[in-house]
Amino acid sequence: MSTPVFRFAPSPNGYLHIGHALSALLNARAAVALEGRFLVRVEDIDQARCTPELEAGMFEDLAWLGLPLDEPVLRQSDHFPDYRAALERLQDMGLIYPAYLSRAEIRRFVHGSEEKGQSWPRDPDGAPLYPGDRAVLSEGELGSRMDSDASFTLRLDMQKALTRIGPGLTWQEAGSEGKALFGPAEAVAVDAASWGDVVLARKDTPTSYHLAVVIDDARQGITDVLRGQDLYHATSVHRVLQVLLDLPEPVYRHHRLVLGPDGCKLSKSNDDTSLKSLREGGLGLRQLRRRIGL
Structure with missing residues (x-):
């Protein structure tokens, strides 16, 4: 049996907030429980918004959370040629097109x-x-x-892609927290058609999240993707790309989200929930764990 490999993959385009803390700590805890590895990946596709200062702040937050880094840390900006190669492969299949x-x-x-x-x-x-x-x-x-x-985007012709793959595509979902974390995975039917022709790159951006995440998970040997519930449905798109590009299929787990007082997903623009501001305000790690339900 292969060693389980989990990852936490934030974008340094703002300060991490308590929702990121929940995801990072859950991944680290799962890796320990399953005697696996916990990796950090820097998703810095957006070179304009992702800055060295914000990346340094992200690493400070992770150190405060007690999460050691498994060096070297993968940065997406080091792998733009790989994303271009994947786009060319999809283009050779006749599955992507420029949209204006x-x-x-x-x-x-x-x-x-x-x-x-x-x-x-x-x-x-x-x-x-x-x-x-x-x-x-x-x-x-x-x-x-x-x-x-x-300007243009490169979009995946979803109907052509699904026709090429054929019916019956699924992903393996094994829950998230508590006992479900160790439960058997169940097959979930892929519904990629509901996403339409998703963007895979832009004229000035060599890749999108959808394309980069499946390539990077394969590159790092990620066996278990534990991420927020807001990405549950996007798994359909990721499974399509994994099949088209002959990439391995990880097991997926989607954890609850930490919501703001308005019931909405937290944003990096909300400084009152950033780990930096809470830490500087005197919040301790034990208090943080209680606040996010750990």
Whole structure:
């Protein structure tokens, strides 16, 4: 039996908050319980927002939590060529295409359709599915954008991808906390079609979260992905990419979220829940553990 490998993979684009602490501590605890390894990965795709100062602050927070680093720490910015190679492989399969509509154009088109009484499908996160360039742009405008230096995204043709894979795709879900952490995994049916044609890269960004996460998990030999419930449905997209790229399938576990007073998911912009501000305000580690239910 292989050694279990867990990971905590934050983005240094803001200060870690108590929700990150829950995820990091759960992963570290699971690794100890299963006599495995706990890795930290720096997801710094966004080179504009991810800064050395924020990364240093992230490592300070992890040290305060008592989580030692297993060196060397993987940084996504060191592996951009690997993401490009994966995109080229998908392109050779005829599964990705450039899309030229901006977010604002998509919103306007969908809003206009809904004002006319036409419902528009949305993905599990609530974002409208991509309507396709030709639903909004004339052939002349589309051709002009293609011939110019216009911004674009690279999207996965989900229907083609699912046709290539065939029916019956699943992922293995083994719960999250408590006894469920050690329970048997159960097969969950993949519903990737509900995501539509997801973005895999942008003109100025060599990869998206969806593409990078499956490549990095494979690179690091991650056997168990323990992450927040907000990413539960995204697992369908990740399984599709794993199959297309011949990547190994980890076991998934999705833990509860720490919510704010408004019942919403915490944000890095909410400084009152950042580990840095709480630590500087005198909060102890034992108090933090009680606050997040550990």
